Amino acid sequence: MDDKKLTGWLKKTVSPNKETKSQHYQKPHHSPHQKPHSKPQGGAKMRIIPLGGLEEVGKNITAIEYGNDIIVVDCGMSFAGPEMLGVDYIVPDVTYLQQNKKKIRGVIFTHGHLDHIGAAQYMIPKLGNPQLFATKLTAGLLRNRLRDFALDKTAKIHEYREDSKLKLGAFEVEFFRVNHSIPDGMGLFIKTPAGKIVHTGDFKFDYAPAMDKPADLQRIGEIGRQGIDVLMCDSTNATRPGFCKSEKEIAETLEDVIAKTKGRLIIASFSSLIGRINQICNIAPKYNRKVFLSGRSMIDNMKLSESIGYTTYPKGSVRKIGPQANTLPPSQVVILTTGAQGETMSALTRMSIGEHKQIKIQQGDTVVISASPIPGNELAIVNVINNLYAQGAKVITNGDMDVHVSGHAHAEEVKLMYSLIKPKCFVPIHGELYMRIGNADMIKKIASPEMMTTILENNGDILEINKQGIRKSKQKIPANDILVDGLGFGDIGSKVIQERKIMSTDGVLLLLFHAYENTKRLIGDPDIISRGFVYVKESQAIASETKQVAKKAFEQVVANNRDIKLKELKIEIALQVNRFIRKRLGREPMILPIIMYI
Numbered sequence: 001m002d003d004k005k006l007t008g009w010l011k012k013t014v015s016p017n018k019e020t021k022s023q024h025y026q027k028p029h030h031s032p033h034q035k036p037h038s039k040p041q042g043g044a045k046m047r048i049i050p051l052g053g054l055e056e057v058g059k060n061i062t063a064i065e066y067g068n069d070i071i072v073v074d075c076g077m078s079f080a081g082p083e084m085l086g087v088d089y090i091v092p093d094v095t096y097l098q099q100n101k102k103k104i105r106g107v108i109f110t111h112g113h114l115d116h117i118g119a120a121q122y123m124i125p126k127l128g129n130p131q132l133f134a135t136k137l138t139a140g141l142l143r144n145r146l147r148d149f150a151l152d153k154t155a156k157i158h159e160y161r162e163d164s165k166l167k168l169g170a171f172e173v174e175f176f177r178v179n180h181s182i183p184d185g186m187g188l189f190i191k192t193p194a195g196k197i198v199h200t201g202d203f204k205f206d207y208a209p210a211m212d213k214p215a216d217l218q219r220i221g222e223i224g225r226q227g228i229d230v231l232m233c234d235s236t237n238a239t240r241p242g243f244c245k246s247e248k249e250i251a252e253t254l255e256d257v258i259a260k261t262k263g264r265l266i267i268a269s270f271s272s273l274i275g276r277i278n279q280i281c282n283i284a285p286k287y288n289r290k291v292f293l294s295g296r297s298m299i300d301n302m303k304l305s306e307s308i309g310y311t312t313y314p315k316g317s318v319r320k321i322g323p324q325a326n327t328l329p330p331s332q333v334v335i336l337t338t339g340a341q342g343e344t345m346s347a348l349t350r351m352s353i354g355e356h357k358q359i360k361i362q363q364g365d366t367v368v369i370s371a372s373p374i375p376g377n378e379l380a381i382v383n384v385i386n387n388l389y390a391q392g393a394k395v396i397t398n399g400d401m402d403v404h405v406s407g408h409a410h411a412e413e414v415k416l417m418y419s420l421i422k423p424k425c426f427v428p429i430h431g432e433l434y435m436r437i438g439n440a441d442m443i444k445k446i447a448s449p450e451m452m453t454t455i456l457e458n459n460g461d462i463l464e465i466n467k468q469g470i471r472k473s474k475q476k477i478p479a480n481d482i483l484v485d486g487l488g489f490g491d492i493g494s495k496v497i498q499e500r501k502i503m504s505t506d507g508v509l510l511l512l513f514h515a516y517e518n519t520k521r522l523i524g525d526p527d528i529i530s531r532g533f534v535y536v537k538e539s540q541a542i543a544s545e546t547k548q549v550a551k552k553a554f555e556q557v558v559a560n561n562r563d564i565k566l567k568e569l570k571i572e573i574a575l576q577v578n579r580f581i582r583k584r585l586g587r588e589p590m591i592l593p594i595i596m597y598i
């Protein structure tokens with residue numbers, strides 16, 4: 001956004017003499033565990049406790065506590081990096097909330113991305129099925145997610161609007177509209193007797209968003225004039241200079257691509273970019289193209305958007321992927337697909353390796369990847385691009401032209417948010433530590449000297465607010481990562497991951513001993529089974545040496561302590577064999593002694 005456009009936009013949206021009023025008051029919601037008229041103890045502190053979102057981009061969840069009341073903001077997941085072998089995704093540790101679930105008055109969702117709603121199916125039952133609050137689209141996405149786990153019938157989901165007011169125990173919660181890469185994003189204005197908080201959620205300021213109205217700067221400024229103690233502010237792109245590009249500019253680029261592409265066009269994007277998808281679905285018919293949706297989440301999200309009246313494309317111009325996508329002339333086809341991150345089972349990945357049921361990449365196809373790589377996914381995306389080129393397709397990425405824009409505020413937008421709120425304390429959230437420190441350092445340069453900044457370094461850190469002031473607590477709440485692996489939830493930990501890493505690099509070596517139970521005398525040499533370490537048949541010398549070391553270790557340990565427990569015996573054998581292999585080969589395989597007594 002250039003300065004001229006920004007100045008004009010601000011004049012239209014922010015007027016110091018004009019005030020907006022919230023007309024929609026949502027009736028107080030009381031937890032079944034709460035007395036409707038219970039009052040918090042006088043002089044109670046408000047405590048802000050991020051249980052996720054501080055040590056990563058994702059897994060966002062924050063508990064805010066005052067007296068006998070707690071509200072929770074968001075309940076997200078994060079995707080496992082390549083170092084988390086076999087792990088599907090990571091969810092927050094809500095042990096503290098489980099222990100205090102009778103205090104929970106509600107969970108408020110700021111928007112519908114998985115890093116803000118994706119852990120709900122695991123967390124909500126553990127928290128006693130509290131009331132859930134979300135905007136219309138977010139509520140629909142939440143219901144769909146809970147439905148997959150048969151929880152949608154018992155979930156207590158209430159829809160709120162930007163002019164809603166919630167009374168949840170000691171908390172009064174109001175909202176303000178922000179822009180993001182998914183419609184219906186909201187920031188929160190939270191009031192308690194101890195102080196007032198603004199939580200921005202994920203935000204940017206877009207003067208021409210794809211589907212939403214522009215962020216409500218008038219309302220944000222009105223909130224700021226009420227005296228805010230703490231501003232919790234999105235940090236993901238805070239250190240990037242300038243303003244985030246508008247979705248209007250991205251739509252113009254995509255329209256140019258659609259207009260000039262002669263063959264079949266395949267556009268890969270996040271399925272949650274509903275506004276951008278809707279824009280593409282409106283542009284394509286202008287150039288006599290039908291749009292076909294590929295990928296379950298893409299189809300489900302557009303179906304939901306249509307059901308709640310959020311889509312605007314011409315009737316009959318968009319349909320689920322099917323035979324017609326192959327029978328129409330290529331110049332009349334746009335395929336919108338998932339897989340912009342190179343996910344293994346995604347539709348685009350399957351197209352790139354020739355395993356998609358309906359679509360085969362052919363000479364003359366153009367593939368647009370309308371997304372930026374999530375850190376850790378770069379290699380997977382490069383592999384998909386290579387495979388697409390190998391089959392004759394042309395690939396356009398954000399490095400070639402502006403086909404994607406982030407949903408997170410750049411530096412000037414963060415400064416604008418700060419200037420409208422003018423808090424006593426600025427707390428960067430949502431991002432890695434370097435992002436949050438960079439955000440704080442930037443704001444210090446424009447803030448008044450009396451304003452304080454606080455860095456909550458880790459998940460589980462606590463910020464306390466009362467009438468005497470704001471300070472970081474010495475107490476810390478446990479906030480470990482909970483790993484989800486297939487159907488397993490929290491049943492693997494760091495030791496399992498460490499073992500998987502060892503097996504993936506140095507392999508595994510099984511040592512099978514047979515011995516008499518009474519005398520513990522070995523019956524012959526141990527047997528060796530190797531996987532990923534050495535091929536025993538081709539490494540007879542190493543196998544023979546290892547057998548003798550293992551046999552000697554067994555006999556020495558037993559001779560020194562005939563009453564040794566089986567577990568301790570295995571540990572000692574593994575240590576001695578590991579020492580030999582490390583010295584002999586410079587490797588450290590996982591060593592598993594198995595002792596069978598007869």
